[in-house]
Amino acid sequence: MVIDVPSLRHTIAADLRAQITTGSLKAGERLPSEPRLASDYKVSTPTLRNALALLQAEGLIEKIHGKGNFVRHPLRRLTYAGGRLTPDADLHVTIRTTNLRARGDLIPLLKVPSRTPLTEFLCLTHQGESPHSLARIYVPRDLAPAELPWRPTGLAATQETVTARLPTPEDASTLRISSTQAVLAITRVSSDTAGRVLKAARLVLPGDRANALFTTHHTNEERGTEG
Template identity: 60%
Template sequence: MQSVPSRRHIIADDIRSKISNGRIKADERLPSEAQLASRYAVSTPTLRSALAVLQNEGLVEKIHGKGNFVRYPRRRITYVGGGHALRTEPSVESALRVTIRTTNLQAHGQLAGLLEVSESSPLTEFHCISHEGKSPHSLARIYVPRDLSPADVPAEPHCCKSVEAKLAKLRPPLAEVRERVSARPPTPEEAVTLRISSALAVLAITRVAADRTGRVVEAALLVLPSDRADVLFTTHHMTDERTSGG
C-alpha cells in the first residue's frame, strides 16, 4: 500500500520545484511564513515543518529577523589533513573571503590542555569566518601563544591563503600535527553564525601543531558544515625496495 505524502512534504516539493525551475531565484526572500501558510491553507507549524525540510537540504536558509531565503548552491571545499589549509578550486578560492576578529585572552580549560600551557598563560584568538558572497561558509577559531601572534592581521575580508600566510609567518617549522575529526550537530551559536539548520551535521576538526622542540605553537577548532566540505588524508607508505637498502 503506497503511503500518502504529508502536507509538509507536498509543500516542500512545490517550493523545491519552483527553486529548481528558476521561478524562485537564489538569494530571493520567500514570502512570509504567514503568507505561505495562507497560500497552502495549512497551519503555521505545518508550514515551518515544510521549510525545515528545505533548510535541512540546504536549499533555504532562515536569517533571524529577515525571513527565509533561497540559498546559492554551496561550493564544496576540501580540508587537507596535515596541510593547514582548505583545498579549493581556483574559482572557489576567489569566491571565498574570510573576516577575522582578534582577541587577547588567557588560557583556560580546554585551551590550556590543547596548547599544553598553564592556566592564565597569554594567548591570542583569531576568530575567522569565511564567506561566499554574503553568506557564511565555515568557521575557525585559531589559538596561538601570545609571543607567536602576528600583529598585522587586518580585520577586513581577504582570501584564505593570505590569512594562513600571516599566521605562519612567526611560527617555527612544524614537526607534528595532530588532528581529530568528528561529525556532530552544530552548537546553537554555530548554527546561528553559519546560518544552518540545527539538524545539519558539521565536521568538527581539532588541530594541534607542535614545533621540533615539542612546543605546541597552534591549536585550531574548525567547523565545516557537512553540505559543503570534505576531509582528505593521504598516507605515504615505504616500498620494499626503499626499505631493503638495496
C-alpha cells in the same frame, strides 16, 4: 496494502523545492513571510517552519535573523587536504581577533595553565553574502602574529582529529545552517620539538560543501612487507 501519504511538511517542502529547482524562486530571492506562507498553504506556523527546516537542512534556503528566509546560491564545495582548504576565487574571509584567557577545554587543547593569555582568530569564509565555513585559531599571546596567514617557527609536529557531528547552536547560528545538518569538525594542533603547542585550530565545515582528502605515503620497507 499500506499507502504512504506524505505529511503536510513534506508536501510543502516538495512544492517549494520544485519552485527553487525550476527557477521560479531564484537564488538570493527572499521567500514570502512565514505567516504568509502558512496562510497560502493553509497550515499552522509550526508546520510551515518544519517544512522550511527540511529545505534548510538540504542547503536550499537559509534563514537570516530579522530578515527572513532566502534561497541559497549554489554552494561551492571545498576540499580539505594537508591542513589546507582548496582556494576558491568566489570565497572571501573576514577575521576577528579577540584576546582571552585559557579556560574549559582550551586548557588541555593548548596544554597551558588556566587563565593563560591567548589570542583567538575567528575566520569566517563567505560565498557572496552567505557564510560558508569557519575556523577558530588559538595562539598563546606571546606567540600571536599581527595577522594571518601565519606559520610558526620551530614547528615540529601537527596532529589532526576529524569528527562528523551536529553543529553547536553557535555554529548553526554563525553559518546559518540547520541544527540537524552534519558538519566536519577538524581540530589541528601544532607543536614544537619540546611539545609546546604553538597553535590550535578548530575548523567547522558543513557537510554539504566540504570534502576531506587524506593521502598515505608508503616507504619502500612498508611496500616490501605487504603480503
